[in-house]
Amino acid sequence: MEMRWEVVLIILGAAIVTFIPRVVPLMVLSRVELPEWGMRWLNYVPISVMAALIGQEILVHDGKLTSITDNVQLLAAIPTFFIAIKTRSLLITVLSGVIFFMILRWIVY
Amino acid sequence: MSLENIHVETAASPRNKEGFMEGIKDCVPTLLGYLSIGLAAGVVQKTAGLSIAEIALMSLILYAGSAQFIAAGMIAASSSPTAIIITILFVNLRHLLLSAALSPYFRHLSPLRNILVGSLLTDETFGVAINQTAKTKKINESWMHGLNITAYLNWFIANIAGALLAQWISDPEKFGLEFALPAMFIGILVLSIIGRSKIKRDIAVALVAVVLTVGCSFFLSSSMGIIVATIIASTLGMAVEKWK
Numbered sequence: 001m002e003m004r005w006e007v008v009l010i011i012l013g014a015a016i017v018t019f020i021p022r023v024v025p026l027m028v029l030s031r032v033e034l035p036e037w038g039m040r041w042l043n044y045v046p047i048s049v050m051a052a053l054i055g056q057e058i059l060v061h062d063g064k065l066t067s068i069t070d071n072v073q074l075l076a077a078i079p080t081f082f083i084a085i086k087t088r089s090l091l092i093t094v095l096s097g098v099i100f101f102m103i104l105r106w107i108v109y
Numbered sequence: 110m111s112l113e114n115i116h117v118e119t120a121a122s123p124r125n126k127e128g129f130m131e132g133i134k135d136c137v138p139t140l141l142g143y144l145s146i147g148l149a150a151g152v153v154q155k156t157a158g159l160s161i162a163e164i165a166l167m168s169l170i171l172y173a174g175s176a177q178f179i180a181a182g183m184i185a186a187s188s189s190p191t192a193i194i195i196t197i198l199f200v201n202l203r204h205l206l207l208s209a210a211l212s213p214y215f216r217h218l219s220p221l222r223n224i225l226v227g228s229l230l231t232d233e234t235f236g237v238a239i240n241q242t243a244k245t246k247k248i249n250e251s252w253m254h255g256l257n258i259t260a261y262l263n264w265f266i267a268n269i270a271g272a273l274l275a276q277w278i279s280d281p282e283k284f285g286l287e288f289a290l291p292a293m294f295i296g297i298l299v300l301s302i303i304g305r306s307k308i309k310r311d312i313a314v315a316l317v318a319v320v321l322t323v324g325c326s327f328f329l330s331s332s333m334g335i336i337v338a339t340i341i342a343s344t345l346g347m348a349v350e351k352w353k
């Protein structure tokens with residue numbers, strides 16, 4: 001089980017710059033009273049960030065827009081949204097999403 | 110939030126105390142998604158020439174999917190440590206937003222206990238925690254630890270398993286599991302929108318965020334694109350709500 005010095009240093013540095021943004025807002029913002037608009041703004045962060053992550057996963061590939069007609073992930077996303085709305089269950093959504101994707105990929109290719 | 114909504118949610122999940130064990134249980138739907146990504150990360154890190162011990166260290170103290178892929182790639186390409194660390198700083202800056210959005214629910218905790226909550230924060234545990242606030246309007250500290258630690262162990266095991274399997278699997282995406290992560294984000298998004306009583310505005314904000322992310326991808330890195338899209342879309346949501 002060997003560890004190279006340089007790699008350990010890289011991992012440590014990366015861990016520190018990842019740790020700070022994770023904890024500082026929680027520490028600081030739970031001490032100070034945020035103005036009402038600030039709370040309202042934070043309220044929209046979950047929706048925006050999840051939508052942005054979905055957009056990136058499904059529509060962007062290597063910094064380019066994925067072709068709409070040849071995009072199995074986009075095709076699979078449609079029934080997955082539907083299942084999420086109908087079942088309101090995260091587990092069922094994930095499982096059926098993967099199954100939709102496998103079936104669609106098998107049909108398309 | 111309407112009372113009806115609360116009723117529906119509680120009917121679906123029996124009203125236990127929202128403690129550590131409940132947190133573990135609420136993490137289960139996300140396990141598959143991160144198991145597949147973790148396996149892939151393990152394979153990629155091993156193929157990039159990292160030892161099992163280095164992969165273990167990386168998944169335990171860095172604990173961030175996209176960052177680990179990037180670190181592996183850059184280490185393999187012998188980039189300078191400074192370049193790698195700065196890149197990862199930018200990739201993971203979005204945690205600022207997630208951490209800030211959770212802060213109103215942990216006001217009563219000491220700074221040290223807030224560090225413990227935040228240190229294992231990821232996209233998935235954030236998503237699950239925010240859905241929890243739609244149900245109960247608060248987040249229990251031990252519930253959060255149950256959720257975080259389950260996701261953390263799952264990630265560690267998946268990374269190691271991927272590293273061990275690396276010699277047999279060269280392309281982990283062949284198994285169709287690559288859609289597990291987008292499917293999980295879709296589920297989290299839909300559940301958080303349904304849990305709030307501003308569906309039209311939320312959908313508009315989500316659409317704006319998607320369009321901005323795609324637009325930003327042409328001239329920004331993907332991680333900066335996410336941050337810019339999140340900031341602008343949230344500001345728009347806030348502004349529309351204020352002027353209505």
